[in-house]
Amino acid sequence: MKSYSTNKKLVWGVFAMLLFSCGNPQPEKIDRLALVERNNPKVTEFEELSSLSVGNGNFAVTVDATGLQTFPELYSGGVPLGTQSQWGWHSFPNTQKYKPEETLKNYNFRGWEEPYAVQFNELGRHQEAANYFRVNPHRLHLGYIGLELVNNDGEKLKASDIKNINQELDLWDGVIESRFSIGADSAYVRTVVHPKKDQLAVALQSPLMGKGILKLNLKFPYPSGKHADDATDWNSPEKHKTEILSQDEASFILKRTLDTTTYYVTVKYEGKASVRLKAPHYFVIAPESNDFQLTCEFTDRNPAEDINNAEETFTASSGYWQAFWQKGGAIDFSKCTDDRASELERRIILSQYLMAIQSAGMYPPQETGLTYNSWFGKFHLEMHWWHAVHFALWNRADLLERSMDWYTQAYPIAKSIAERQGFKGARWMKMTDPSGIEAPSKVGSFLIWQQPHFIYMAELIYRNNPSEEIINKYSFLVNETAEFMASFATYDELEGRYVLKGIIPAQETLKASETINPPFELSYWHYAMSVAQLWRERAGQKRKVQWDELIDKLSPLTYQDGLYLASEDATDTYKDIRFTSDHPAVLGALGILPECKLVRPDYMKNTLNWIWDNWNWGKTWGWDYPMTAMSAARLGEPEKAVGALLMEKRTNTYLVNGHNYQDSRLRIYLPGNGGLLTAIAMMCAGWDGNEKTNPGFPKDGKWNVIWEDLKPMP
Numbered sequence: 001m002k003s004y005s006t007n008k009k010l011v012w013g014v015f016a017m018l019l020f021s022c023g024n025p026q027p028e029k030i031d032r033l034a035l036v037e038r039n040n041p042k043v044t045e046f047e048e049l050s051s052l053s054v055g056n057g058n059f060a061v062t063v064d065a066t067g068l069q070t071f072p073e074l075y076s077g078g079v080p081l082g083t084q085s086q087w088g089w090h091s092f093p094n095t096q097k098y099k100p101e102e103t104l105k106n107y108n109f110r111g112w113e114e115p116y117a118v119q120f121n122e123l124g125r126h127q128e129a130a131n132y133f134r135v136n137p138h139r140l141h142l143g144y145i146g147l148e149l150v151n152n153d154g155e156k157l158k159a160s161d162i163k164n165i166n167q168e169l170d171l172w173d174g175v176i177e178s179r180f181s182i183g184a185d186s187a188y189v190r191t192v193v194h195p196k197k198d199q200l201a202v203a204l205q206s207p208l209m210g211k212g213i214l215k216l217n218l219k220f221p222y223p224s225g226k227h228a229d230d231a232t233d234w235n236s237p238e239k240h241k242t243e244i245l246s247q248d249e250a251s252f253i254l255k256r257t258l259d260t261t262t263y264y265v266t267v268k269y270e271g272k273a274s275v276r277l278k279a280p281h282y283f284v285i286a287p288e289s290n291d292f293q294l295t296c297e298f299t300d301r302n303p304a305e306d307i308n309n310a311e312e313t314f315t316a317s318s319g320y321w322q323a324f325w326q327k328g329g330a331i332d333f334s335k336c337t338d339d340r341a342s343e344l345e346r347r348i349i350l351s352q353y354l355m356a357i358q359s360a361g362m363y364p365p366q367e368t369g370l371t372y373n374s375w376f377g378k379f380h381l382e383m384h385w386w387h388a389v390h391f392a393l394w395n396r397a398d399l400l401e402r403s404m405d406w407y408t409q410a411y412p413i414a415k416s417i418a419e420r421q422g423f424k425g426a427r428w429m430k431m432t433d434p435s436g437i438e439a440p441s442k443v444g445s446f447l448i449w450q451q452p453h454f455i456y457m458a459e460l461i462y463r464n465n466p467s468e469e470i471i472n473k474y475s476f477l478v479n480e481t482a483e484f485m486a487s488f489a490t491y492d493e494l495e496g497r498y499v500l501k502g503i504i505p506a507q508e509t510l511k512a513s514e515t516i517n518p519p520f521e522l523s524y525w526h527y528a529m530s531v532a533q534l535w536r537e538r539a540g541q542k543r544k545v546q547w548d549e550l551i552d553k554l555s556p557l558t559y560q561d562g563l564y565l566a567s568e569d570a571t572d573t574y575k576d577i578r579f580t581s582d583h584p585a586v587l588g589a590l591g592i593l594p595e596c597k598l599v600r601p602d603y604m605k606n607t608l609n610w611i612w613d614n615w616n617w618g619k620t621w622g623w624d625y626p627m628t629a630m631s632a633a634r635l636g637e638p639e640k641a642v643g644a645l646l647m648e649k650r651t652n653t654y655l656v657n658g659h660n661y662q663d664s665r666l667r668i669y670l671p672g673n674g675g676l677l678t679a680i681a682m683m684c685a686g687w688d689g690n691e692k693t694n695p696g697f698p699k700d701g702k703w704n705v706i707w708e709d710l711k712p713m714p
Contacts, residue, residue: 028706030330030706030707030708031332032325032330033325035330035332035334035345035349036172037172039171039345040169040171041169041658042166042167042168043065043656044167045065046071046074046159046165047065048074048075048076048079049078049656050078050657051079051657052167053357053657054174054200054317055193055358056195056197056320056357057357057359057402058087058198058361059086059193059197059298059370060193060358060369060370060371061193062079062082062083062371062372063081063176063191065162065167066146066147066162066180066189067167067178067189067190067191068145068146068191069083069145069146070146070147070149072144072146076230078667079371079659080230082230082371083144083145083298084139084142084371084372084377085140085142085298085300086361086363086370087434088139088140089137089138089139089261089434090258090259091136091137091138091259091261092132092135092225092259096125096129098125098128098129098132099129102125103117103118103129103130103133105118107512109501110490110502112422114422115421116421116445117438117439117440117445119131119134119441119442130440133440136225137433137435138225138231138373138376139366139376139377140223140231140258140261140377141232142263142298143218143219143220143221143298144218144220145200145217145218145296146216147189147216148215148216148284148285149213149214151213152213161182162180164186165179165180166178169353169657171321171353172322172325173192173318173321174195174317174320175191175192175317176191178190185208187205187208190202190203190314192313193313194308194313194316195316195317195319195320195321197308198297198299199295199296199297199298199304199307199308200296201314201317202293202294202295202296202310203292203310204216204287204292205291206290209287209288209289209290210289217278217282218254218265218282218283219282220242220281221281222234222239222240223258227373227376228368228373228374228375228665228666229372229373230372231372237281240256240258240259241256241257242254242281243255243257245264247275250268251267251307252275253265253266253303254283263298263300264298264302265296265297266299266303267294268294268309269287269294269295270292270294270309270310271288271291271293272287272288272289273285273286273288273292274286274288293309293310295307295308327396327709328395328709329393329681329709330708330709331348331680331706332705332707333345336703336704336705338702341702344642344680346654347658349658351674351677352394352677354659354670355390355670355673357370358370359387359388360391360399360403361402362403362405362406363403363406363434364383364387364388364403364406365379365387365403367380367666367671368668368670369668369670372668374666378431378433379431379433380430380431380444381453382430382447382450382453384403384457385450385456386623386674386675387674388457389457389460389674390674390677390678390681392457392460392464393685393712393713394710394711395710395711397460397461397465401461404458406434407428409434409436410428410429410432411426411480412436413435413437413438414426414429415480417429423484423488425481425482425483425484425486426483426484427484428451428481429445429450446502446503446512447504447505448503448521449505449506449520451488452481452524452527452528454478455478455482455528455531456528456531456714458474458477458478459531459535459714460714461474463711471535472539475535475536479536481528482529485525486546488500489554491553496553497553497554497555498553499568500517500518500521500555501515502515503515505518505521505566506585506588507579507584507586510566510570510578514567515567516569517557519558519564519565519566519599520588520589520592522554522557522589523589523590523593523599524589524592524593525550525554526551526596526597527594527596532547533547533551555568557586557599557603559603560573562602563607564586564589564603565586566585577616580611580614580615581619582619582621583620583624584611584624584627585627586611587604587607587627587630588627588630588631589604590631591627591628591632591633591634592630594688594714595634604635605635605637608628608631608640612640617649618649620651621651621662622651622652622662622669622675623672623674625647625649625651625675625676626645626675627675627679628640628644629641629645629696632696633679634687638683641683641697642697642698642703645679645680650663651663652672658673660672660673660676679696681710682696682712682713683695683696684696684710685712686712687712688712688713688714
């Protein structure tokens with residue numbers, strides 16, 4: 001079997017000499033190969049939180065210590081062994097013919113009835129309809145590909161029978177290399193995903209195959225439809241169908257049918273092998289030699305026609321990932337003497353990889369990416385910022401743009417949501433799926449902070465490529481997004497100001513019926529409306545006078561004793577635990593966002609210091625730490641910025657595979673990884689008005705951070 005890593009140091013050395021001898025004025029260049037390789041994850045045991053993934057942004061496969069999905073039951077309560085795609089969705093039959101309008105309930109926040117899609121507390125058809133549309137559609141587990149391990153007596157081997165595990169994710173080539181032994185015999189498994197196809201490639205070497213001890217299997221479950229799990233139901237074989245459409249001596253094609261959902265699995269292998277059906281939805285491939293290669297491609301409409309062989313897929317993966325690491329941003333902490341630097345570097349490298357394989361697809365990603373289902377596999381638009389903004393700051397705006405086209409598809413539904421509630425423009429939903437249908441939620445339907453995200457992300461794309469093409473592509477939706485924002489703000493005639501009300505803010509412990517002018521949302525309205533006016537000018541249009549009036553008359557942030565309140569009505573902010581748990585979103589008003597006239601930096605610094613000392617950090621989420629870091633950096637507190645990113649709290653834990661652990665339900669949480677990359681980019685490259693080198697790091701001589709090709713934050 002060819003090894004693609006054999007000469008890569010030599011190849012990279014030649015490349016580096018050619019690149020760095022071309023007159024680049026920067027005196028010190030990063031050895032990117034060394035940077036990446038020293039952070040390769042290594043696994044030496046079956047451990048439920050240590051599974052590794054390969055993927056391309058639209059498709060990902062997660063494997064155990066064998067390099068395949070051999071023991072999924074060991075990982076179901078940890079980081080599950082998923083096979084998921086952006087197109088793989090399923091709905092249970094709607095036998096009761098529920099309609100989305102049955103999920104609506106009227107609320108009066110502004111003097112008229114506004115219908116919201118919510119979860120109902122009262123038993124009956126409305127609650128049943130809301131439950132149905134919350135669960136459906138849900139993301140599919142496309143199928144397990146594992147090792148079929150039996151001893152000479154035909155008994156199934158256990159994980160404990162596998163010894164000498166030595167597994168490594170080679171980030172530079174995007175390949176998982178797994179070595180282990182059974183008895184006196186060793187096995188070597190290499191696993192990759194094609195960079196442009198929903199295709200897995202596997203190469204195996206072991207005398208165990210020739211002895212009939214090591215084979216491969218394909219197993220297909222029915223979806224569970226649960227809130228957060230591996231999307232696997234093994235107890236309903238009668239509810240789905242797996243058929244062999246065609247077969248020859250080197251390949252076969254399967255058709256999967258699950259209610260109204262169909263997809264295809266095309267398997268191609270090199271070397272002699274037999275294929276048999278062991279049980280419903282359970283196939284065994286038995287190689288007849290000690291060297292075996294296989295590719296498996298999943299497609300949603302028609303069987304794959306031009307399927308690559310394994311060697312071609314390994315080559316494509318290597319080429320893609322080497323180009324990925326050689327382009328875009330890079331940060332090297334090897335010259336830092338602070339004891340925390342190497343761990344920060346590890347988190348950054350692994351987060352870049354995870355976000356590229358999990359959150360860089362054609363749709364906004366779910367919070368657990370393409371690994372396992374959370375919130376039924378649906379995505380949350382308020383989290384799109386956290387998943388994707390970093391791509392632009394790391395000079396990979398093309399990966400951000402992949403998911404921006406979906407907003408055009410979802411626009412008609414977003415427009416209808418605004419219209420039914422009495423507003424102009426488009427109101428982007430919170431929790432949804434590729435169809436754009438709004439999932440009913442007692443919280444999500446009242447959020448608004450996802451609304452300005454489209455404007456923020458479009459602006460970053462323009463800053464990376466300030467062209468007429470970008471203006472033409474995004475200006476319509478920038479305008480429609482701002483139209484809603486302008487009509488949503490309520491004018492207070494008595495006080496001559498605009499207020500935001502009838503909302504649940506980013507700090508979700510607050511109630512929609514009580515919340516007025518939460519600080520982060522107010523500041524975000526100011527920033528996004530200002531940018532929307534700028535986009536009108538770029539497009540050759542006049543500024544809207546009404547928008548300028550809104551920008552000028554937005555309410556200032558409410559404070560008490562020099563500290564900003566969670567909202568204007570929350571006068572007990574610093575006494576009531578309801579206001580000091582969940583997201584400390586007030587920090588986003590000057591952290592995620594640049595300074596504006598609504599915010600006093602001295603009051604925000606007071607607020608940062610109070611939150612640092614008193615917040616209920618045990619009730620936070622992974623992105624709260626980078627949000628705190630961004631606020632600290634802007635406020636001239638670099639030690640707190642670094643400290644926030646490395647704060648020793650459960651929800652700021654980063655596993656051996658780089659995933660941000662939250663709790664037993666959310667064992668991975670990609671918004672934390674994305675937030676880390678965003679915060680660290682601005683701590684290195686700065687932000688508008690402060691583009692000094694490394695403004696977010698202490699100047700104590702311990703943080704000699706070297707970086708390349710990062711963009712400043714707005």
